[in-house]
Every structure is written in C-alpha cells, then in structure tokens.
Amino acid sequence: MKIAIAQINPTVGDLSGNAQRILEAAIQAADLGADLVLTPELSLCGYPPRDLLMRPSFITKTKRQAEALAKALPSDLSVLVGIAEDNPSAAMQGQKPIFNSMALLQSGKVKEVFHKRLLPTYDVFDEDRYFESGTKASSFLLQAERESIHVGVTICEDLWNNETFWGKRTYSINPTQELVENGVDLVVNLSASPYVYAKQVLREDMIAHEAKQHQRAIVYVNQVGGNDDLIFDGQSVAFNRQGELVCRAAAFSTDLKLVNFDIDKQDLQPAVIETTLLAADAEIWSALVLGVKDYARKCGFRKAVIGLSGGIDSALVSAIAAEALGPQNVLGVLMPSPYSSKHSISDAEQLAKNIGIPTETIPIGQLMSGYEKTLDDLFKGTESDVTEENLQSRIRGNLLMAVSNKFGHLLLTTGNKSEMAVGYCTLYGDMNGGLAVIADVPKTRVYSICRWLNRKQALIPNNIITKPPSAELKPGQVDQDSLPDYEILDDILERLVQKQQSADDIVAAGHPAATVEKVVRLVTRSEFKRRQTPPVLKVTDRAFGMGWRMPIASQWSLELSAESDKSK
Structure with a gap:
C-alpha cells in the first residue's frame, strides 16, 4: 500500500483555493501510484480558523466544498481531508456545535468522518472554545485491489498523551492505545502543529517512542506555512514499528512524499528522508x-x-x-x-x-x-x-x-x-x-x-x-x-x-537581586505596551x-x- 504525505500550505478561509491545493497534490500522488493521501488538520478551511468557526455559513460551505472535492478526485484514490463538521447532538445535549474532523473521501463521496478526541486548551490553542470531543476510536479499512489494511486515524493532539513518554497523562484517554487495542495495522496523524524552535526534535522523539511502544508504524503529516502569528514548519515524518525514522518531508516548504506499507511485514519501508534538522539560527x-x-x-x-x-x-x-x-x-x-x-x-x-x-x-x-x-x-x-x-x-x-x-x-x-x-x-x-x-x-x-x-x-x-x-x-x-x-x-x-521562575529562583541562579528586581518591575509595568x-x-x-x-x-x-x- 502506498501512502502519500501531502504537506500543503492552506490559507484560512480560502475553501476553493485549499481544495485546489489538495486536488493538485492528490493528482500528483495518484500519478505516483498512491492508494491513500494524507492532508493536515483542518486542511480544507486552514488552521487556525478561530472565530470563523462560530459562523454557521462557514461550516456549511466547508461541507459543500468537501463534497465537491470528493467528486473531483481520482476515483480510485482515498484522501483524508481536514474539515469542521456539524455536531447533531449539540442542541439537545448542550454540547459544542462542531467537531474538528477528518473526512475520508472515496469514490466521489464523503464516505466517513472521524472526530478529534483530545482538544488542546493552552498557549495558542483554544479548541475547547469551538469543538466537541470525539467519543470513539477512529479507523477504516483501506482496500486496494485484493489487499487491505486497517488504518487508525488520529488528529494532532490525539498523539500527544503517551504517559510513559511524558511521565504523566494530561487527558483521561489515549487514542493511540485504543486504536492498537482495536487491532489497527497503521496509525496516521493529521496535524497543524505550530513551529517552535527545536520542536521537531521533540516531535520525532515522541513519535518514535509511540511507534516502538505500540509496535505500530506511524505516519505524521504536518501543515506548512504562516497564518497570522503562527508559523507551521511541515517536517512531516513516518516511523516504522521499531521506532526508526523512514521518511521526513521538507522543512518550511510544501512537499509530497510517498511511503510504502508492506502488508506482509506489517511495516513501512524506507523512503526519502530530507536533510538532517537545521541548526538553531x-x-x-x-x-x-x-x-x-x-x-x-x-x-x-x-x-x-x-x-x-x-x-x-x-x-x-x-x-x-x-x-x-x-x-x-x-x-x-x-x-x-x-x-x-x-x-x-x-x-x-x-x-x-x-x-x-x-x-x-x-x-x-x-x-x-x-x-x-x-x-x-x-x-x-x-x-x-x-x-x-x-x-x-x-x-x-x-x-x-x-x-x-x-x-x-x-x-x-x-x-x-x-x-x-x-x-x-x-x-x-x-x-x-x-x-x-x-x-x-x-x-x-x-x-x-x-x-x-x-x-x-x-x-x-x-x-x-x-x-x-x-x-x-x-x-x-x-x-x-x-x-x-x-x-x-x-x-x-x-x-x-x-x-x-520566581525572582528568588533567578537570584539563586546567580543574578544580582537588584538587577532581577529591576527587570521584573520593567516586565510587569510594560504589559499595556505589549x-x-x-x-x-x-x-x-x-x-x-x-x-x-x-x-x-x-x-x-x-x-x-x-x-x-x-x-x-
């Protein structure tokens, strides 16, 4: 089974433009013999859409665009596309009105929709403001000719709750663990993970740990590009079930990479690995x-x-x-x-x-x-x-x-x-x-x-x-x-x-108390400027x-x- 990593650069709100970017990547992937194309989180509407998500017309038009995209895609290709999906239970149960979802487009239709389960609410993330959490493990059967694999779907934060890696559990559930217990052959993660200096090292360590612990190959696709103050670095990766890096996409540019899942070995084969990670500057x-x-x-x-x-x-x-x-x-x-x-x-x-x-x-x-x-x-x-x-x-x-x-x-x-x-x-x-x-x-x-x-x-x-x-x-x-x-x-x-750290901590680290107090005072009183x-x-x-x-x-x-x- 050949899986394409479509590392695209969407623009928030540009539904038709983003659909065209996905379509072009899908056609290129199909020409390379791909069976499945992965795109980033909320790839159709762009991440982060912020309060655009509060507008019903935005959600409706996103759904229509997904349906139109499904019809335009090559008929023998499966594509996972990020969308915001209506929550039909919201009015009756007092839930949030939408889900952060991935739509599986196959044979001209939206075949299935999978919902993100872990919603980050820290630093720049405020997903609980908009989304309801998914309640069940998400997977599907990918078929090509006479072969098939069971693919588990996770969305960004769903992969970031491994207790043995972090030393703690932030959320009560571990979506990856549940997928493994359900017998998936492969885990995919569709992300829009903002850039922070040296974050890629952490990502790769985490994904490698997850793959090795669960003995499952993992393919991770990340958004690339700038949207307002956030920068997305791409650097999508794939790890085999031994936790070894088999593919890395380009940093800070769009890219399309193909990885091959060997059904007999139940593992990913080595693919293209872009150059080693950049130095800090x-x-x-x-x-x-x-x-x-x-x-x-x-x-x-x-x-x-x-x-x-x-x-x-x-x-x-x-x-x-x-x-x-x-x-x-x-x-x-x-x-x-x-x-x-x-x-x-x-x-x-x-x-x-x-x-x-x-x-x-x-x-x-x-x-x-x-x-x-x-x-x-x-x-x-x-x-x-x-x-x-x-x-x-x-x-x-x-x-x-x-x-x-x-x-x-x-x-x-x-x-x-x-x-x-x-x-x-x-x-x-x-x-x-x-x-x-x-x-x-x-x-x-x-x-x-x-x-x-x-x-x-x-x-x-x-x-x-x-x-x-x-x-x-x-x-x-x-x-x-x-x-x-x-x-x-x-x-x-x-x-x-x-x-x-507190002022006392900083003084204990060796800085003069008077200097620390001055800096703290300047930082505190300058908030109105920032x-x-x-x-x-x-x-x-x-x-x-x-x-x-x-x-x-x-x-x-x-x-x-x-x-x-x-x-x-």
Missing part, C-alpha cells in the same frame, strides 16, 4: 522568512517598508524581508535626527546596498524642532526627559505609516523580544506597523542569527554587529545606560517569561502573542513577592 531564520512571506501574501501585500536605523534589529528584519519578498519589494527609510551618528547612517546605507533594497532618506531635525516649539508653552518649567526622546520615535512612526498608507506597503516593526519584555520601545513610534517580525527573538539571538548570515559573506556590515547597541535618542546614549547587558537580561527573561503590539511571529514556546494572556490592570507582580516574603 538557520531554523529560526527559515521560520521568520516563511512567516513574513505568507503574512504578506495572504493579507494581500506585495511590498514592505522598514525604518533603517543602522542598528542590528532593523538590519536583521530588512534581510528577512528581502529574502521573503525579494529585495526590490522592500523599501528602507532612513530618518536621521540631530543625534544620529555618522556611522549609523553609513551602516544603514551599506546594509541596503549589501541586501539590494532601495532606500529613501527623510531627515527629521526640523520636525523635532516643530514639535518642541509647539509644546514649549505647555512644557514650560519642566525638565527634558524621555518625553522628548520619544518624540523622535513617534515622528518616525508617523512617517513610516504615511509611506505605508500612500503606497500600500506592509510596515514591519523591528523591535526584538528583549525590548518588548522590558518596554524598551515606544508606543505609536517604533511599535507602529502591521507585523512584529522579531518580537519573539531575544537580542542575543538577533546577534547570533546575523553572525550566521555572515558566515559566507558580510551581508550585515560588521560595524552593525560590533558597535554598542543604541536607540540614539540623545547624545552618547547606549542601551546599557538603561538595561543590563543583553546576555544577562536575556537569561533573566528566559527564566522569568518562559520557565515561570497588548498594543502588531501580530508577533511566534518562534518560542512563550511568545508575546495570543498565548500570552497577562492582565494590564493588576496588583500582582511577576516577582511573586508574597511567596518570597513567606520564604524569608
């Missing part, structure tokens, strides 16, 4: 390029605009945008102020030349003077402070938004995660934009990726990498006037934000996006001071 770079490319394409943007400061953050974002959209489609805008150093201007110009993007220069000195003069009477008797510094950023933000409005360019913000965490950014200034490209990338990682980019040629001017980072909002300013060294800051932030940021491309397991749900009006500090007091 290459992996994050690839994810961000795909995220920008798909966000622009799926939102209807052809070009982007970026404010070029001569700093490392705007340099990295410019390089990502040039790779994603083509350098001719990225406009860099230099907006020097009286405080801008000569090297910042020359560094920005050299960067633009290196990556091949056009630039425009708009000096803002006169605009700054105009603002200051306008505010003179109101501010009389006060000292110059961060207010005047922020005027520069807000002037630049207004100019960039004007360019975006006039020419229809997507404005990309350039702030990194370290700055977002501690509020070292300006509302209605450098936070202006339609997409926060590196707002989930710590400053130290920004440097690391830029050094990686320069491994073959000096794409990022060396001076940008080696000079002290500065916002240049006043004479002689550097970031470390206000913040700890970024190596220290990023370690504290990783412990505080991602590992959920709430107003553009969509943040997610590359870590704790991003400042839809999975971050901290209150703004709160008297609770992240330092957990009440618990700390009790322990002293």
Whole structure:
C-alpha cells in the first residue's frame, strides 16, 4: 500500500483555493501510484480558523466544498481531508456545535468522518472554545485491489498523551492505545502543529517512542506555512514499528512524499528522508522568512517598508524581508535626527546596498524642532526627559505609516523580544506597523542569527554587529545606560517569561537581586505596551502573542513577592 504525505500550505478561509491545493497534490500522488493521501488538520478551511468557526455559513460551505472535492478526485484514490463538521447532538445535549474532523473521501463521496478526541486548551490553542470531543476510536479499512489494511486515524493532539513518554497523562484517554487495542495495522496523524524552535526534535522523539511502544508504524503529516502569528514548519515524518525514522518531508516548504506499507511485514519501508534538522539560527531564520512571506501574501501585500536605523534589529528584519519578498519589494527609510551618528547612517546605507533594497532618506531635525516649539508653552518649567526622546520615535512612526498608507506597503516593526519584555520601545513610534517580525527573538539571538548570515559573506556590515547597541535618542546614549547587558537580561527573561521562575529562583541562579528586581518591575509595568503590539511571529514556546494572556490592570507582580516574603 502506498501512502502519500501531502504537506500543503492552506490559507484560512480560502475553501476553493485549499481544495485546489489538495486536488493538485492528490493528482500528483495518484500519478505516483498512491492508494491513500494524507492532508493536515483542518486542511480544507486552514488552521487556525478561530472565530470563523462560530459562523454557521462557514461550516456549511466547508461541507459543500468537501463534497465537491470528493467528486473531483481520482476515483480510485482515498484522501483524508481536514474539515469542521456539524455536531447533531449539540442542541439537545448542550454540547459544542462542531467537531474538528477528518473526512475520508472515496469514490466521489464523503464516505466517513472521524472526530478529534483530545482538544488542546493552552498557549495558542483554544479548541475547547469551538469543538466537541470525539467519543470513539477512529479507523477504516483501506482496500486496494485484493489487499487491505486497517488504518487508525488520529488528529494532532490525539498523539500527544503517551504517559510513559511524558511521565504523566494530561487527558483521561489515549487514542493511540485504543486504536492498537482495536487491532489497527497503521496509525496516521493529521496535524497543524505550530513551529517552535527545536520542536521537531521533540516531535520525532515522541513519535518514535509511540511507534516502538505500540509496535505500530506511524505516519505524521504536518501543515506548512504562516497564518497570522503562527508559523507551521511541515517536517512531516513516518516511523516504522521499531521506532526508526523512514521518511521526513521538507522543512518550511510544501512537499509530497510517498511511503510504502508492506502488508506482509506489517511495516513501512524506507523512503526519502530530507536533510538532517537545521541548526538553531538557520531554523529560526527559515521560520521568520516563511512567516513574513505568507503574512504578506495572504493579507494581500506585495511590498514592505522598514525604518533603517543602522542598528542590528532593523538590519536583521530588512534581510528577512528581502529574502521573503525579494529585495526590490522592500523599501528602507532612513530618518536621521540631530543625534544620529555618522556611522549609523553609513551602516544603514551599506546594509541596503549589501541586501539590494532601495532606500529613501527623510531627515527629521526640523520636525523635532516643530514639535518642541509647539509644546514649549505647555512644557514650560519642566525638565527634558524621555518625553522628548520619544518624540523622535513617534515622528518616525508617523512617517513610516504615511509611506505605508500612500503606497500600500506592509510596515514591519523591528523591535526584538528583549525590548518588548522590558518596554524598551515606544508606543505609536517604533511599535507602529502591521507585523512584529522579531518580537519573539531575544537580542542575543538577533546577534547570533546575523553572525550566521555572515558566515559566507558580510551581508550585515560588521560595524552593525560590533558597535554598542543604541536607540540614539540623545547624545552618547547606549542601551546599557538603561538595561543590563543583553546576555544577562536575556537569561533573566528566559527564566522569568518562559520557565515561570520566581525572582528568588533567578537570584539563586546567580543574578544580582537588584538587577532581577529591576527587570521584573520593567516586565510587569510594560504589559499595556505589549497588548498594543502588531501580530508577533511566534518562534518560542512563550511568545508575546495570543498565548500570552497577562492582565494590564493588576496588583500582582511577576516577582511573586508574597511567596518570597513567606520564604524569608
């Protein structure tokens, strides 16, 4: 039996377009002799559809599109397609109105529909908001000529509840275990698993463990592409019953792979394994390029605009945008102020030349003077402070938004995660934009990726990498006037934000108490800023996006001071 892994890039809500992508993959698979084609979770409507799922017309049209797709498919091919399916018991039993399902399309019809059983409700997932859980193990008999295999169907989270792998059971049932007890020959898992740095290693370890424990081959297909803040990396895999990798699809691009299930051996045969997993900087770079490319394409943007400061953050974002959209489609805008150093201007110009993007220069000195003069009477008797510094950023933000409005360019913000965490950014200034490209990338990682980019040629001017980072909002300013060294800051932030450690834990790890208290205070008081940021491309397991749900009006500090007091 030949099984095709169709790693496609759906667009949320593009029912006809997604159906066409599935049809094209199916025709290609049929030409290769496939008997069964696997597509990702909710592949027909795109994942995640979020509150589109609350619209009855969306569910109805998805069903009709599935029926139309079934008629268009090759008649001798079976295809599993992800859909949202009505729950007929919802009104009578007070259940959720729909299921997260896979439809089996065969012989021109929707033959069977299988429902997802485990619904994740953590981080970016909120499936219990929409879906009812399936109640029974899902499987079907796949027949080709005189042969048949019993295929067990799982959907994404259904595979993530192996107690012996995780050391605990998150859900009361284990769908894979039930399928094995029902005598399936093969388990397939149809997923839309968002990208997080190094997640593929965890996925492969988990699937290998599951296959070896249950002595069943597993084929896992994952969505690829960017949808809003989420990036899907693909990297679909297949493991034989010994837990050995026999196939891996491409990372961060669409792909079609064929695996052969030997009925006599009851196992998968070796197939194509794409290159070994990417190193950290290459992996994050690839994810961000795909995220920008798909966000622009799926939102209807052809070009982007970026404010070029001569700093490392705007340099990295410019390089990502040039790779994603083509350098001719990225406009860099230099907006020097009286405080801008000569090297910042020359560094920005050299960067633009290196990556091949056009630039425009708009000096803002006169605009700054105009603002200051306008505010003179109101501010009389006060000292110059961060207010005047922020005027520069807000002037630049207004100019960039004007360019975006006039020419229809997507404005990309350039702030990194370290700055977002501690509020070292300006509302209605450098936070202006339609997409926060590196707002989930710590400053130290920004440097690391830029050094990686320069491994073959000096794409990022060396001076940008080696000079002290500065916002240049006043004479002689550097970031470390206000913040700890970024190596220290990023370690504290990783412990505080991602590992959920208390201030006492972080101090015990070796950081000075005063530094930790300052960082905790900055993170806590900056929540109102983060709430107003553009969509943040997610590359870590704790991003400042839809999975971050901290209150703004709160008297609770992240330092957990009440618990700390009790322990002293």
